[in-house]
Amino acid sequence: MDVGTLAFSALYQFGDAFAFLVLSACGLAVIFGMMGVINLAHGEFIMCGAYVTVSAVHAGIPLPVAVVIGALVSAAVGALVEILVIRHLYDRPLDTIVATWGLSLIGTQGTLILLGSTMAGVGTPFGSFQVGDYSYSVYRLVLFGMAVLVLAALYALFNWTRFGVMARATIQVPHMAAALGVDTRLVYSLTFALGAGLAGLAGGLYAPTMTLVPTMGTTFIMEAFVTVVVGGADVFLGTAPAAALLAVVKATMTSWYGQLAGQIGLLIAVIIVIRVLPRGISGFLLRERA
Amino acid sequence: MTGKTMRGLRAAALTGTLLLGAAHSFTPALAADPIKLGVLEDQSGDFAAVTNGKVNAIQLAADEINKAGGIAGRPLELVIYDTQSDNTRYQEFMRRVLQRDKVDAVFAGFSSASREAYRPIVNQFNGLAFYNNQYEGGVCDANMIVTGAVPEQQFSTLIPWMMEKYGKKVYTLAADYNFGQISAEWVRNIVKENGGEMVGEDFIPLGVSQFSQNIQNIQKAKPDFVVTLLVGTAQASYYEQAAAANVGLPMASSVNVGQGYEHKRFKPPSLKDMYVTTNYIEEIDSPESKAFVAKFKAKYPNEPYINQEMENSYLAVYLYKQMVERAGTTDREALRKEIAKGDVCMDAPEGKVCIDPKSQHMSHTIYLAKVSEDHSISFPKVWQDIKPYWLGEAGCDLTKSDPSAQYTPSNPPPKP
Numbered sequence: 001m002d003v004g005t006l007a008f009s010a011l012y013q014f015g016d017a018f019a020f021l022v023l024s025a026c027g028l029a030v031i032f033g034m035m036g037v038i039n040l041a042h043g044e045f046i047m048c049g050a051y052v053t054v055s056a057v058h059a060g061i062p063l064p065v066a067v068v069i070g071a072l073v074s075a076a077v078g079a080l081v082e083i084l085v086i087r088h089l090y091d092r093p094l095d096t097i098v099a100t101w102g103l104s105l106i107g108t109q110g111t112l113i114l115l116g117s118t119m120a121g122v123g124t125p126f127g128s129f130q131v132g133d134y135s136y137s138v139y140r141l142v143l144f145g146m147a148v149l150v151l152a153a154l155y156a157l158f159n160w161t162r163f164g165v166m167a168r169a170t171i172q173v174p175h176m177a178a179a180l181g182v183d184t185r186l187v188y189s190l191t192f193a194l195g196a197g198l199a200g201l202a203g204g205l206y207a208p209t210m211t212l213v214p215t216m217g218t219t220f221i222m223e224a225f226v227t228v229v230v231g232g233a234d235v236f237l238g239t240a241p242a243a244a245l246l247a248v249v250k251a252t253m254t255s256w257y258g259q260l261a262g263q264i265g266l267l268i269a270v271i272i273v274i275r276v277l278p279r280g281i282s283g284f285l286l287r288e289r290a
Numbered sequence: 291m292t293g294k295t296m297r298g299l300r301a302a303a304l305t306g307t308l309l310l311g312a313a314h315s316f317t318p319a320l321a322a323d324p325i326k327l328g329v330l331e332d333q334s335g336d337f338a339a340v341t342n343g344k345v346n347a348i349q350l351a352a353d354e355i356n357k358a359g360g361i362a363g364r365p366l367e368l369v370i371y372d373t374q375s376d377n378t379r380y381q382e383f384m385r386r387v388l389q390r391d392k393v394d395a396v397f398a399g400f401s402s403a404s405r406e407a408y409r410p411i412v413n414q415f416n417g418l419a420f421y422n423n424q425y426e427g428g429v430c431d432a433n434m435i436v437t438g439a440v441p442e443q444q445f446s447t448l449i450p451w452m453m454e455k456y457g458k459k460v461y462t463l464a465a466d467y468n469f470g471q472i473s474a475e476w477v478r479n480i481v482k483e484n485g486g487e488m489v490g491e492d493f494i495p496l497g498v499s500q501f502s503q504n505i506q507n508i509q510k511a512k513p514d515f516v517v518t519l520l521v522g523t524a525q526a527s528y529y530e531q532a533a534a535a536n537v538g539l540p541m542a543s544s545v546n547v548g549q550g551y552e553h554k555r556f557k558p559p560s561l562k563d564m565y566v567t568t569n570y571i572e573e574i575d576s577p578e579s580k581a582f583v584a585k586f587k588a589k590y591p592n593e594p595y596i597n598q599e600m601e602n603s604y605l606a607v608y609l610y611k612q613m614v615e616r617a618g619t620t621d622r623e624a625l626r627k628e629i630a631k632g633d634v635c636m637d638a639p640e641g642k643v644c645i646d647p648k649s650q651h652m653s654h655t656i657y658l659a660k661v662s663e664d665h666s667i668s669f670p671k672v673w674q675d676i677k678p679y680w681l682g683e684a685g686c687d688l689t690k691s692d693p694s695a696q697y698t699p700s701n702p703p704p705k706p
């Protein structure tokens with residue numbers, strides 16, 4: 001087996017792990033990393049996106065459009081949750097844990113009761129390609145591309161647009177932003193909806209590759225929180241390097257000693273990072289630059 | 291909350307508890323006292339997709355029995371709890387059904403981890419539990435009756451057949467807990483006995499849903515077929531991902547299709563060339579099976595699939611009825627004396643089944659189910675009356691002693 005094949009397979013595994021970490025984490029990076037809301041219902045937003053996407057495909061809508069619909073519905077649900085529940089708990093961070101945990105239980109059990117224990121999948125599109133002895137799924141490359149795209153879009157949104165500036169101002173010093181005429185309540189709602197929508201996008205993108213069950217969100221949760229904790233408060237400067245670092249650790253450990261070692265490696269890496277850099281990678285990077 | 295309302299609430303709660311307790315203890319003993327059956331199954335959580343139907347199957351059997359006059363004239367009453375795919379819940383509810391609800395027998399458990407979590411409690415209170423799942427085998431415990439199929443029934447048939455058809459290089463992908471580990475050991479031994487070679491083994495923690503690395507490992511090892519012993523809905527994502535990466539290898543399993551009806555849940559052709567040995571699935575084309583499916587769908591039209599565990603659960607209620615009626619009591623020792631006679635048998639939807647006195651496991655008809663490209667099922671082979679022989683041959687004899695232990699091929703019962 002030649003070096004090129006080996007290098008490609010290592011790169012593919014890294015990209016695959018990177019995409020999974022980025023897509024599961026970016027919604028949480030906005031809601032938890034940026035807004036500071038410990039959102040235990042993150043997995044249920046992902047599940048919501050996946051279910052809506054698959055239902056849309058079953059209704060005859062093409063997959064790319066269906067994924068967008070899934071993300072939009074999740075965003076709408078997120079906005080609703082923010083207005084009804086989260087808004088009243090911004091200065092009570094511990095209570096948001098209980099509230100979002102409750103929402104997560106309601107989401108899982110409600111889906112089980114309303115839609116049954118499982119939903120038929122839609123199949124993975126685009127087929128496969130061959131490199132050396134191995135064949136790979138094309139869709140996995142699409143996922144990687146989407147992860148990069150989402151990161152770039154988030155960076156542009158928060159740094160180059162009016163909404164991004166207002167969102168950052170609102171979250172840093174809410175009363176000052178309000179004094180300058182920013183509708184902070186609206187900004188909070190929109191930012192939370194953005195996070196929920198990104199979670200829904202992750203669900204929609206992974207839906208064709210996974211079993212659709214009400215508990216499917218839980219398989220994203222650990223990776224999501226780990227990435228955000230390692231990344232720190234900045235959505236782009238945190239999530240991207242954290243996901244890259246963790247993807248290298250996870251892919252390497254998994255290819256050497258199997259899935260269990262991959263999970264252990266991931267968690268050990270997290271412990272080390274938050275011991276050395278308590279404010280995450282973005283905290284470290286921003287302090288260096290300041 | 292103020293101190294006063296708190297006290298008021300507490301008093302109300304206390305009165306409620308007392309009243310409940312009183313109502314409980316003063317129920318007069320009637321001649322037709324119901325026989326109580328505890329049902330602990332996962333109606334929510336990771337396993338719900340495959341275990342929800344077991345409760346319906348038990349309910350169906352109980353309703354039929356009650357309509358026909360009950361068990362020896364006594365009605366059958368179900369005490370149902372949702373164990374939420376959580377081992378701790380099994381322990382809590384097992385204590386509750388045995389101590390508070392005082393049930394006569396319990397039907398409990400999907401995963402082997404949950405069974406091993408509740409089994410010590412059944413032993414402690416000397417209860418009787420039916421485990422209606424296929425599993426890795428080896429439980430030698432007088433308090434347990436196992437109606438599910440075991441490795442000597444599922445693997446001793448499946449693996450040699452696969453090796454003959456596809457070749458001798460085998461790769462195992464298994465869930466990383468007692469079921470997967472012990473089943474993988476069985477596969478390893480059977481492959482070796484038949485002159486084959488294990489080219490790889492991967493164990494996957496429960497709840498993992500991403501398989502790119504494992505897919506690559508399998509392609510690197512170039513096996514003739516892959517044995518998939520994956521458990522839970524998260525791990526079932528493997529099939530879709532392997533198909534998307536065009537792995538294209540035949541698969542063999544003891545848990546798929548017959549348990550998780552993946553051929554219904556996934557879009558064809560992701561399960562193409564999957565071979566499964568199972569003692570029952572709804573596609574089985576016999577008059578008994580068709581009658582069972584018709585009855586089931588009439589009562590539960592929304593049931594997505596009738597799997598082997600549902601048939602096991604259904605027939606177990608009838609086996610229990612037969613034992614109680616023959617013994618004239620629900621006393622566990624009296625029931626075991628009936629089992630010891632070796633003729634506790636019945637005609638189930640799958641065919642004739644009997645309880646083996648030595649191990650209290652069950653003989654089965656084993657069907658080899660093949661999934662084709664459009665996910666339709668065919669049965670290339672059927673093995674009649676396959677006995678759960680291993681425990682008995684290895685030295686487990688519950689008619690003589692009760693070790694209440696689980697044995698494996700590498701850790702067999704001690705020789706007397």
